[in-house]
Amino acid sequence: MTIRKVSFLGLGVMGYPMAGHLAKAGYDVTVYNRTTAKAERWKAQFEGHLALSPAQASEGADLVFMCVGNDHDVHEVATQAISAMRNGSILVDHTTASAEVARELYKTCKDRNIGFLDAPVSGGQAGAENGQLTVMVGGDSDVFAKAKPIIDVFARHSQLLGESGSGQLAKMMNQICIAGIVQGLAEALHFGQQAGIDCKQVIEVISKGAAQSWQMENRAATMLDGKYDFGFAVDWMRKDLAIALAEARRNGSTLALTALVDQYYADVQKAGGSRWDTSSLLTRLTR
Known part of the structure; x- marks a missing residue:
């Protein structure tokens, strides 16, 4: 199957640019967003179509992408999408949701001869x-093989990790790692500030060694500057x-x-x- 006609459901901070990359790559893109004004803004910026x-x-559509809020949103939007999708088409859910909802949608799609991939992103x-997203995928290998070239339009790496639900389980592991790393970085910076050492210089050194992480490279400086009005929300x-x-x-x-870190985020x-x-997380320790 040659995939040319694609749809994107959900134009949040992730979906909006992801759909834009598809349009710029030459795909025939139709978008839907709960707030129509945002879909209209996307249409004005990119070549594509708007659905209500x-x-x-x-x-x-040959392939339908979706990136919405939570399990309830996934159920609601996917149910409507599946009702109109044709045999042999593919639904790819980029929402971070439960593995349970992924498995339910997989079965629903399978019964209608529609491919389904749970594919949360980082x-x-x-x-x-x-x-430059990383995409963690669960589902059937033949479906992934068809969808991968299109997913890779907005990803630096996409990988099938197992049966349906595996993508969501991998994303859970990703977030578990991030939570622990950010808390460790926050405590290290707090420790350095209390000790009176130049934390920016220390980070420059230790980021070249075993303590290095994406969070250290990309967030330590902004944490020290008290800047948090960007990025992935608490x-x-x-x-x-x-x-x-x-x-x-x-x-x-x-x-x-x-x-424990989840409760620290509750404090934030x-x-x-x-x-x-x-x-x-650093704000808990410095206020």
């Missing part, structure tokens, strides 16, 4: 805007961690550090930082 419902956007708004991280903690209860794993929310970047 998920079903309208999905009708006749890389944040900057990664979406620059076409509200979103708490949503993601809630999904991971719920899955841990189901599979019997112990996520003591993740649960109470302090008015719901929309701050996740690196704002």
Whole structure:
């Protein structure tokens, strides 16, 4: 199947630029967004079409992408999209959601001869805007093979990790890692500030060694400058961690550090930082 006609459902901070990359790559793109004004703005910026419902956007599409808010949104939007999708088409969900909803949608799509991939992304708004996302995928290998060239329009790496739900499980692991790393970085910077050492110089040195991380390279300087009005919001991280903690209860794993950091993020929310970047964990220690 040659994929030329694609749709994108959900034009948030991630979906808007992702759909834009598809349009710039020459695909025939139709977009849907709950707030129509944003879809109109996208249409004015890129070559494409606007639909007024998920079903309208999905009708006749070879491949339908979606990136919405949570499990409820995924169910609602996907159900409408699937009702209009043709046999042999593919639905790719980039939302960070539960593995359970991914498996349910996989079965629903399978029964209608529609391919389904759960494909949450990592890389944040900057990664979406620059076409440098990492995509973790669950589903069937033949479906992934068809969708991968199109996914790679806005990704630097996409990989099939197993059966349906595997992409979401991988994203949970990703967020578990990030939560622990950001908290460790926040404590290190707080320690350095209390000790009176030049933290920016220290970061310059230790970022060349075993302590190096993406968070250190990209967030340490802004944390030290007290800048948090960008990036991946605390509200979103708490949503993601809630999904991971719920899955841990189901599979019997112990996520003591993740649960603790989740409560630290609750403290940040109470302090008015719901929309701050996740690196704002430092504010708990310095206020």
